[in-house]
Amino acid sequence: MVSLRQVNIVLMNIYKVLPDLTNERQMRLWYQGINKQWSAEDIDWKKAMPNIKKSKLDDLAKVLTPVLTGEQSALYSVTGLIPVLGHRSEVEGQFFLTTWAVDEARHTELFTRYFHRLNREPLSIRRFPSGYLFQSRIISKDPVEWLTGVLVSETLAQIVSHEFRELDFDPVLSEICAGILDDEARHLGFNHVYMCDRFKEIYEKDGVEKAETFAAHLEKRRLYVCEGVAPILDALKDELVSIGMDREKIIYEVDNITKRRLEKSILAGRKATEGEKIKDEDMIVAVGE
Numbered sequence: 001m002v003s004l005r006q007v008n009i010v011l012m013n014i015y016k017v018l019p020d021l022t023n024e025r026q027m028r029l030w031y032q033g034i035n036k037q038w039s040a041e042d043i044d045w046k047k048a049m050p051n052i053k054k055s056k057l058d059d060l061a062k063v064l065t066p067v068l069t070g071e072q073s074a075l076y077s078v079t080g081l082i083p084v085l086g087h088r089s090e091v092e093g094q095f096f097l098t099t100w101a102v103d104e105a106r107h108t109e110l111f112t113r114y115f116h117r118l119n120r121e122p123l124s125i126r127r128f129p130s131g132y133l134f135q136s137r138i139i140s141k142d143p144v145e146w147l148t149g150v151l152v153s154e155t156l157a158q159i160v161s162h163e164f165r166e167l168d169f170d171p172v173l174s175e176i177c178a179g180i181l182d183d184e185a186r187h188l189g190f191n192h193v194y195m196c197d198r199f200k201e202i203y204e205k206d207g208v209e210k211a212e213t214f215a216a217h218l219e220k221r222r223l224y225v226c227e228g229v230a231p232i233l234d235a236l237k238d239e240l241v242s243i244g245m246d247r248e249k250i251i252y253e254v255d256n257i258t259k260r261r262l263e264k265s266i267l268a269g270r271k272a273t274e275g276e277k278i279k280d281e282d283m284i285v286a287v288g289e
């Protein structure tokens with residue numbers, strides 16, 4: 001039986017009667033998250049489908065399978081992270097995550113409706129285990145570990161959306177991807193700000209040695225999650241060639257960009273302990289740089 005004392009401890013960990021809401025950068029992202037909402041209803045679904053060969057549309061649907069499952073998994077992942085931050089009384093972060101969850105729900109709806117437009121089914125789980133296994137690498141009870149995994153999946157989503165926008169098969173798909181790229185920039189912005197704040201705290205409380213050991217641990221975790229990307233693309237080798245996407249380039253970019261992003265977040269945390277402020281815009285590692 002759970003004692004009243006245990007209940008109190010849990011409640012005190014989760015709820016603050018009066019949250020302080022002093023984390024300005026996270027609060028700014030929260031307002032952006034609210035103000036920049038849009039919906040699948042804003043897309044002009046009636047736009048004519050360009051004349052694309054039937055077999056190419058089949059391949060496009062296959063390549064979009066991990067995109068759809070990725071969005072759906074992101075929704076589970078982000079909603080799962082909300083109570084994790086709750087246990088740490090990180091209310092500003094929780095606020096932002098509520099908008100992030102809405103974003104991922106919207107992305108899931110967009111690609112679901114896009115499959116209807118293509119009049120095709122995604123690949124089944126049995127034919128596509130790598131997509132689901134990749135997502136299982138991301139989850140952790142520690143928010144920083146979790147966000148290191150999410151950094152990989154979000155960067156992958158960003159690279160793929162970027163590629164689709166460049167290929168411009170269908171104005172509807174390009175419009176969806178342009179909207180998603182704006183949302184992803186916010187998610188990656190939060191990832192950076194949160195990691196930077198945590199590392200500042202770790203450097204200050206636990207010292208340089210512990211902070212660096214933890215940074216090395218996260219780098220290993222990043223590599224572990226990145227290793228899950230290649231099997232997804234391997235399962236779609238021919239389809240990627242057919243629609244004009246370069247498997248090697250995607251793998252290289254995911255690894256290279258996530259490595260630099262993680263390093264920059266940790267560096268920004270260390271610099272903050274020395275009173276040095278690095279502008280958030282100087283922290284950006286853009287896709288296609």
Ligand SMILES: [Fe+2]
Pocket residue numbers: 071074103104107157180
């Ligand atoms: Fe998404």
Ligand SMILES: [Fe+2]
Pocket residue numbers: 074104154157183184187
């Ligand atoms: Fe996202």
